[in-house]
Amino acid sequence: LAKAEGKGVVRLFSPKAKTQTLQGLTLENDLRRAIKRDEFLLVYQPKRCIATGAITGVEALLRWRHPELGLLPPDRFIPIAEESGLIVPMGKWVMERACAQHMAWRAQGLGPVSVAVNLSPRQLYDDHIVSDICEALAKAGMEPDWLELEITENMVMQDAGDALMVLRAIKETGVKLAIDDFGAGHTSFALIRQIPLDKIKIDRSFVNDILTDPNDRAIAEAIISLGQALKLRVVAEGVETEAQEAFLREHGCNEIQGYLFSRPLEADALHAFVSDHNLGRLLRMRDSGAIK
Ligand code: C2E
Ligand code: MG
Ligand code: MG
Ligand code: MG
Numbered sequence: 001l002a003k004a005e006g007k008g009v010v011r012l013f014s015p016k017a018k019t020q021t022l023q024g025l026t027l028e029n030d031l032r033r034a035i036k037r038d039e040f041l042l043v044y045q046p047k048r049c050i051a052t053g054a055i056t057g058v059e060a061l062l063r064w065r066h067p068e069l070g071l072l073p074p075d076r077f078i079p080i081a082e083e084s085g086l087i088v089p090m091g092k093w094v095m096e097r098a099c100a101q102h103m104a105w106r107a108q109g110l111g112p113v114s115v116a117v118n119l120s121p122r123q124l125y126d127d128h129i130v131s132d133i134c135e136a137l138a139k140a141g142m143e144p145d146w147l148e149l150e151i152t153e154n155m156v157m158q159d160a161g162d163a164l165m166v167l168r169a170i171k172e173t174g175v176k177l178a179i180d181d182f183g184a185g186h187t188s189f190a191l192i193r194q195i196p197l198d199k200i201k202i203d204r205s206f207v208n209d210i211l212t213d214p215n216d217r218a219i220a221e222a223i224i225s226l227g228q229a230l231k232l233r234v235v236a237e238g239v240e241t242e243a244q245e246a247f248l249r250e251h252g253c254n255e256i257q258g259y260l261f262s263r264p265l266e267a268d269a270l271h272a273f274v275s276d277h278n279l280g281r282l283l284r285m286r287d288s289g290a291i292k
Contacts, residue, residue, distance in 0.1 A: 027080050030066065035089060039065050042097050043264035044115070046274060047235060047257045050249045053281050055274050057114035057148065059257065060098040061264050062090075082120050091123040092132045099140035099147060101267055110271055111278060116148040116178060121155045125162070130169050137173070144174030148199070151177065153185025156195060164194055171196040178235070183219050193230065200227045202253070204238030210247055217247075224251050 034040065044058040064072040081087040095117050102115045123129055137144055149170065156163040171177055178199035179192070183206055202223050206216045220236070227234035236248045239258030248256060265273055285291045 027077060028084050028086070031077060031081055031084070031086050031090075034064060034066070035086070035093075039067070040090070040093065041065060041266070042094065042101065043266055044101075044270045045257055045264040046113075046262050046270065046277075047255045048261050049255050050245070050253060055113060055277055056255060057116060058270060059116040059118075059150070059264075060094060060101075061118075062094055078120065082122055085122060087120045087122045088126050088128075091117075091120055092136070094118075095133065095136040095147075096139060099136045099142045102146055103140045103142055104267070105271055108271060110274055112146075113274060114146050114148055114176070116150055118150045118180065119155070121158060124151065124155050124166055125158075129166065130173060133170060133173050133175060137175075145176060148176040148178055150180040150201070152180050153182065153187040156191060157186050160191055167195055180237075183223055189226070192226070197230070197232055199233045199235060201235045201237050201257075204258075207236050207238045207244060207248075207258070208240075210244055220248075221251055224248075224253050227254075228252060 041063050042060045043063055044060055046055045047057050047059065048054070049056045062074050062078070064077055066072050078087065081090055098115045098117050102113070105113065119129075123132075126132075133147075133149070136142075137147060151167070156167070167177065176198040177196060178201055179187075179195070179197055180201045181203040182200045184203040200223060202220055206220045206223070209216045210220050211217070224234050233254045234252075235255040235257060236244075236253050237257045239245055239248065239256040239260045241260060244258075245256055245260060262273060282291070
């Protein structure tokens with residue numbers, strides 16, 4: 001019978017699934033407590049413009065300082081947060097924290113660096129998403145065009161009609177929209193054209209083997225062409241080597257994000273990194289005679 005009802009049922013009775021579910025429940029309780037106890041933090045990974053070498057923005061990435069398990073990456077808890085709906089208040093916190101941090105950096109004299117936040121499917125389809133975005137901006141006193149929201153293809157595919165309506169409403173607030181992990185999902189070109197996008201991020205899996213796997217290279221090139229045709233900025237994520245960057249530059253990619261350049265950093269370290277980077281860049285420009 002279990003077999004007839006499909007894979008899901010079989011998994012329910014396997015011992016492994018049982019421990020996973022128990023772990024899941026414990027983690028869900030832990031998550032609820034963590035929200036109250038303020039155990040989350042954001043780290044920020046810079047993005048660099050290939051043409052100018054300047055840092056144009058950062059992506060905020062969530063971490064959980066778990067009292068027993070230590071620092072947990074999002075893969076360990078986002079799925080449970082998503083399933084339980086806790087992602088909605090957590091995601092709201094992420095937006096507010098990221099906006100507040102952006103304004104704090106500016107107050108400390110950091111140049112124009114936009115901040116990107118990942119949205120989850122549950123958040124996108126929550127009735128309050130637009131007011132949550134506006135509230136985060138208003139609380140921080142931040143202009144909307146400094147905030148970028150990242151969605152994934154599959155979020156749009158769930159219910160294309162509804163998604164487009166929400167995304168247009170979000171776009172009307174003045175924030176920027178990026179599609180993340182592009183190429184890994186199932187959107188159609190027809191749909192992509194209808195989303196009010198500013199940016200496409202090439203999925204890390206294609207960047208990884210861009211030099212060795214002809215298929216990945218072809219896909220990366222196609223995504224860059226698509227971005228250019230639609231007048232969107234194209235960002236490559238997961239860039240780890242100079243050779244990957246050289247390839248991306250040659251093919252017209254606009255920005256890179258990856259360990260080659262910097263891992264995600266805590267707020268203070270990010271500030272120091274960006275200041276050093278931009279100063280170094282100015283000095284190099286002066287030495288090369290580009291500026292006096
Ligand atoms: P993402 O949005 O695609 O973020 C990029 C991920 O790639 C980050 O992992 C980043 O640390 C990692 N990465 C960046 N450069 C490199 C590289 O050169 N090599 C490799 N191997 N990895 C690189 P992270 O921080 O573990 O986040 C994983 C995913 O969790 C994110 O993928 C995003 O989908 C999700 N996530 C993170 N923060 C949030 C959040 O606040 N809300 C929601 N809903 N999801 C989040
Ligand atoms: Mg992202
Ligand atoms: Mg991504
Ligand atoms: Mg991802």
